[in-house]
Amino acid sequence: MITITDLSARIAGRLLLDHASVTLPAGTKAGLVGRNGAGKSTLFRVITGDLAAESGSVSIPKQARIGQVAQEAPGTEDSLITIVMAADKERTALLAEAETATDPNRIAEIQMRLVDIDAHSAEARAASILAGLGFNAEAQLRPASSFSGGWRMRVALAAVLFAEPDLLLLDEPTNYLDLEGTMWLEDYVRRYPHTVIVISHDRDMLNNAVNSIVHLDQKKLTFYRGGYDQFERQKAEADELQMKAKAKSDAARKHIQSYIDRFRYKASKARQAQSRIKALERMGTVSAVVEDHVQPITFPTPEKQPASPIVAINKGGVGYTPGQQILKNITLRIDNDDRIALLGSNGNGKSTFAKLISGRLGLDGGEMKLASSLSIGFFAQHQLDDLIPNESPVDHVRRLMPDAPEAKVRARVAQMGLATEKMATAAKDLSGGEKARLLMGLAAFHAPNLLILDEPTNHLDIDSRRALIEALNDYDGAVILISHDRHLIEATVDRLWLVSDGTVKPFDGDLEEYRDLIIASGRKKDDKAQATDETASKADQRKANAEKRASLAPLKKKINEIESLTGKLEKLIQGLDKELADPVLYEKAPAKAAQKAKERGEAAGKLSAAEEEWLLLSAEYEEAMAG
16 A cells, blocks of 8 residues: 655745645556646656655655656667566575575575566566567567666666556656557556556556556546546536535625625624624635646648548559668558558557658658649657757747747747647757647648657646647648557547558558557467467476576475474373373372473474474475476
8 A cells, every 4th residue: 555645845946736635545557647747757757766755755665666667778688588577676686695595594585585576587578568569579689778768768678567566656658658658558557456546648448457547637636437438527527516516605604604794893793793703713714726737739720621532552662772661562552531540569660651641751652642742741759859949939930930020929829729828949958849849830830641650658647638629620630640659539520540560551441450469469369378488398498407406406495394393292292191180190290290281382382383394494395396
């Protein structure tokens, strides 16, 4: 159980948690939600001890292991599988000690503990987690230094999942994942055997992977059972009740205040007026429901839509080096009202295909025809770095409309969903979500006929994602969407294209079917890995059994010694019982009888203790041999 009591915490003088309290039962899968900047990551830092609380406490069971994704992705020359397996520090330490231990009893303890933590299957488990996050068998053996930062963050995530801490803290874990990795992680978190708290703006993860929601709002924590949809309903109902209670309270206070104002200075009514003043003080007030306003996002409507198809590809190919095609045999068409989501694991070519359509990559074989008046807007996460750090959103937009008056420039910035107070803020000081809004607005500035969005939601909270959904549904042009946010895809697109096996083709099914396919594929890999692990050669198995028996020899010896001791104690007790059954002993030698009775009691106690120890050690031995 995790208990947070009257917790207050500040960052840079700003109070983010104010006497907040919540209790999470053991095994809870909780989604921590709240607006960006509300203090969710700050709460994690307090839980891990990286930030001291101003007041209050966080109570976690002693010896409980807390795990979270490392802030710095691993970039060493070690292979991915080695890095992940090293995350289980106890297993690593036990294996190292086993190499040098000489005491038979300690050797037995080490081997028994390795069995308890399922150390023999560690490599298979690590490989399964890495595979779920998008690393094939070949990639798992490559050094971490050969991967980009985003892929290394996946390795860091794999490492903490493999360590299987008692409390798993995940802060926006899907930001570096594709849709397939997100689906796999959703299933993994749902089946995780210990407590999980996940900060996420992914609605599907919050509906399918967790069983409760902790809402951080107005510096307080509120616990709700169920997923995000249930939380929204419960929150709306609670807000409605609170608004009704406030209206009722305000009416009552107004009525009493009216009486006080009328009669407090009349001698005949002074006592009653004073009584009502006290009643008014006792009533207190019901706080109003505070609704955070979310700036809408607007994509300008294309002035003229070209005739379909706006893009037609026949046996097309594309790659970054002439003659080395990443995608080939592409035969597809895009119409002017299409809403298409690209599916497929990262590295399969989704972004490459998007760059082909947008003109950032040229065709390498085959034919591609674009409508003559086609205008394309393109947004990708890496463009966040393209913003000019010291220039404001107004400065960025003014470059595109240099002759427009200030009011019109600001009006266009407002359409991008940026609040008035952020319009003059330097880009380097904007949040990730604000930068994403600005970049999407710049990509759609000239009212394109086709809008391509590559992972637009990474820095958007749930309310901003809802604003994006509304903007896309109001937009009149065609859309190509790459996203790990299943809710966004389901709410905005009507066609699915799968990028895999070196080509792009329509996917005949919906996202639920695709999810089942991904999860089934992942579990099939797990089963295959397990089967491979179980089909070791008979010679290896015999060798392993021999080594196991040798390592357990001290334990077996101890069991035999206890069996011998219990036999001796049983014989001793039988002899004492025979002597104590003779009444003559009590008449002629009462002191001796008392001594024999004492010896009998001591022997019985030793026998009971020996039998308990024998049962315990025997169970350990049998379990170890079975493992």
